[in-house]
Amino acid sequence: MPSILDSVDQRTQLVGENRLELLMFRLQRGSLFALNVFKIQEVQTLPKLTNLPQSHPHIVGVTYARDRTIPVIDLSAAIGMGQLTERENCNIIITEYNRSVQAFLVKSVDRIVNMNWEEIMPPPKGAGRAHYLTAITKYDDQLVEIIDVEKVLQEVSPFNTQVNPEILDSGVISRSTGLEVLAVDDSSVGLAQVRETIKQLGLTLISASDGAMALRMLKQWADEGIDVHRKLTMVITDAEMPEMDGYRLTREIRSDPRLKDLYVILHTSLSGSFNKAMVEKVGCNDFLSKFEPDKLAMAAQQRVREYCDLYSIS
Structure with missing residues (x-):
């Protein structure tokens, strides 16, 4: 065996x-x-x-x-x-x-x-x-x-989308105003959960329904001369999506010099040791299971702290 x-x-x-x-x-x-x-x-x-x-x-x-x-x-x-x-x-x-x-x-x-x-x-x-x-x-x-x-x-069994108020950091939320996050998910339910969590942190959400659409958006911004690393605090992507999955999207991001340092969170209903191995292979910064708003909020707040420190945003 x-x-x-x-x-x-x-x-x-x-x-x-x-x-x-x-x-x-x-x-x-x-x-x-x-x-x-x-x-x-x-x-x-x-x-x-x-x-x-x-x-x-x-x-x-x-x-x-x-x-x-x-x-x-x-x-x-x-x-x-x-x-x-x-x-x-x-x-x-x-x-x-x-x-x-x-x-x-x-x-x-x-x-x-x-x-x-x-x-x-x-x-x-x-x-x-x-x-x-x-x-x-x-x-x-x-x-x-x-x-x-x-x-x-x-x-059948509705998911919780509310973040525990004790987790929310008012200092981080005050720095989040105007910061943008790209969420990529083909499931309307999955995208809604990210949107609800992100909204509670004061971040602005941009969405795409699959990896191919997200990659086109990223490359178009780069072609227009936009500093994509400065524009986006992070990318939160599902794994399974039509046309291009989240793993391939991450690999494409890492292979483009204009995008390669974007912070990518793989946010998926898949779980277990398979995903840990997959994340390491394609180079995601973090892996989170879906429908755990507290964990997503904590990961997003930590990224906001790092981002604001990097770009001296008070």
Whole structure:
């Protein structure tokens, strides 16, 4: 059996190369959906579930796996396609997002594919389940829809966005007025959390929905003669994004002399030893798990102190 270090090494071969692995699965009516393999712990045939009284309607029960009790969410119902009523031979996908473990009930699991983020496109704008997608792609000429799990989890169990007042440093906040932060995230929920935290620090937020858009913005500012290091206090970027992920964005920043010293925080729902290895590989300054507003606020305030000292801002 390969060691955890071997596993980390295998996964990090994709980092900075703008590649990802997707687990494809079906819910109802034959449509193909996908999740990033990084966030998946295992796939099981649907076990016997225990009811969870007074739980959210999309939680169909709990199971016991990996030495813990895990809630099981009907993913079809959660994205507006209706409940999976015929559960014989269904699967659950056990995942870890934002340091929490949960399982998603799906009709069937298809396969794992290795793809390039450039093949992953933003979803179409509109009503319906498009609101629950972060991206789309094609495989074997069939549409594959990549689900915004953060939005699903936010609706099942809302995330906290308030910073503990005891953490806020009034001295730092007074120096933050007019300072700008670039936040990069394809999830509206993830971007909203950063916005709420940053707003409580008095910082001004500029946003981009993927790494390619963010890189174009940065290079355009540099082309216009703007000192990007002076303009931006920091860049806070998600890892998974269509067209260009956060790891590749960081690598591109580090390779451009006009941008290379930007302070980059990787802010992602991915967690664990994989990310520590990945951050070191691409050269991020810091790594934070999503939906921990206190930790994001502390990291941002520390960066503001360093930035203000560097540029003699009182």
